[in-house]
Amino acid sequence: MGLLAYDPVRVARLQRALDELLAALRATRCADPSATAAMQAVRVLAAHIEEQWLPLTSRVLSADPLTSRQRRDAQVDRLDQSLVKVMADGYGWSVLHDPLSAASTVTPADARALGARLNDDSTVFVDDPEQMRWLARQLAIIGNDSALSREFLANFHDWAELCDRLAGHRALLLSGEPFATSTTVAALDDVFAGLGLVAGHDLPSGACPMPDAVLPEMDLMHPYSAALVVRHLGLSGDLLGQLSEHLLSRWLDVPRQHHLDRPPTDVHLDGPNTADLLLPLVSTDPVAARWLVTAAVQQPDLLFATADDPELAHRLVLSATDPAHMSAADAAAVIVPIIEHFADGAYPLGAAADGYDGSWELFLVDLVAPWTLQFAPLNREFGLDPERQARLLGFVIDDADALDRLVADAAIVEAGVLRSLGNGSARALDEFASYIGLLGGLVVRERVDDEERAAAAFEMVIRVAGLATALVPGVPIVAGVAMGAGLEATSAFAPFDPVRVARDAQYAHEYSLTVTAAAVATTVSGMLSNAGALPRGLPDPPLPDPHTDHPAVDYLLSLDRWLETLPGGFDGTAAQEIRLHTSMVLNHERAAEFLAD
């Protein structure tokens, strides 16, 4: 066995540098078709660091260095170990058996022989840690060389037999069932990583290859076994999404009865399963995530009746439907069927069932949080009729816990609104007013008894209401938001009564719309002042009074009194401009109809 000498401080530094580099590689994104090859190179480098070099530094740092006697036994004095001896004796470096490589070279004959040998009997070596380590090392060397990989692939055929045997051991080890073996999950994963590296040299270039063209005998092996190799193939984009859909679809059809003539697999045992292996991989690739989530629209069980950890499916769907990756129309095509899937009660109900999910209600809140504006009565971006929109949102936000989650997602809600305002999809103050009415309605409908929680929810509505300033005609979006924020409109001048908000639905609706109108009036007057249409030094427009029974009526009266003080009086150009915009918020017919409901 070869020897390795190292400076522990420097290896720790190398490990930190590799960690940081891996994070930077993982954060690299570009969906442009011209960048496909470059992104593939980024992913392969990230996979090498994550699967080979970081584990190597961990093993070196966690191992006990060889004692002087052990070094002698390991023949550190041999001429071919001269460098190791010099660094250890001369610089005080530690020494280990090299954990990955006994021999630094594998010949084509070695690769061919190993492939042929693995066809014979794949069960003999699984329980021998030394042989497993050796196999992982050989496969890693072969997998890093395309010529050696071709030699191996030309001679190895029994992929299903080998992978199912190894995967069966892995599933048993993770199941908690009594199982006598000397091997470990890490040792098995090292071998799967090597097999993936080797198979990755023979990937087809077509857009929709047959699964067996990607991995030999893929459809003969259990989906779990295939997933253990697939995650090391360096796949990305549509192909990764397509294969994941294929394997999860097959997984749903695997007979739950274990036939003793085949190794057990994940469906027969507790513990992480095929989906738990694939979903984290797909989540990091927006194109693959989009593919799989779109497929799940037709077959929701692909995502919601598979993973042992339901959070993985949540993260995947939330990543795919992030407004950064999807248009509103595409998001509607995913979000609406998912909500209806849960509304229909078609999800696994038993805690022992695969994919059982005790947290789907809160997941649905996270799902709609970036898209709340699209549920506004006057918004048609989701292409639904208002009644269906209201029914779907009413199903998602149907109790105080759901409302609390929406409040916790307030930053996502605001970002979603701002994004829609920025891309021009929300075009009018009346539409926005109907949205604020909707949010206000959600807050009061749940009749939150806890004053603090009611106040937090209503504060979110008021903060979002301040974004209305971005819709004032003639004010660029960014400037509008800045002016609205500059007012601190909103929470500063809106000292609403939390008890009343929790008890009085009409008051809460009316007050939130009044705050919206006040933010708009202040923004328009500031805009006119900046343009020289109003003299500087005028008193500010009035603020809503939270203590009256009809805040909108009283606000309009005090606004009218303020407008009379402007140059030109109540009928002057500036007053008309301000009145027009506030009226769009407070007096729009359909917004009023919604409020009446």
Add this chain to the structure above:
Amino acid sequence: MPPTPADRLRLRAAALLVLADHLRELSARTTTVDAGSDTWVGPSPQSCSDDLRARGRGLATHSDGLAREARRLQRLADDLDAQAALPPSVR
């Protein structure tokens, strides 16, 4: 006003240039990470160092290719704009 084909090409070119710069930086970080004989020696360390250097250089090559592609898309966008500016009779 919806973006024109030329606008879309320029947006793509800009995205490719951002990625090219990023890959150039990642390449520098990968090839200079201290994975060589100042840190450790042996067959595996050698393999690690060789792999990082080779793949880091590969990222630099991709960076150059992306920058070239971005320039090509920009030229194409300019050509489209120039063509659109011509009177209909000479297009």
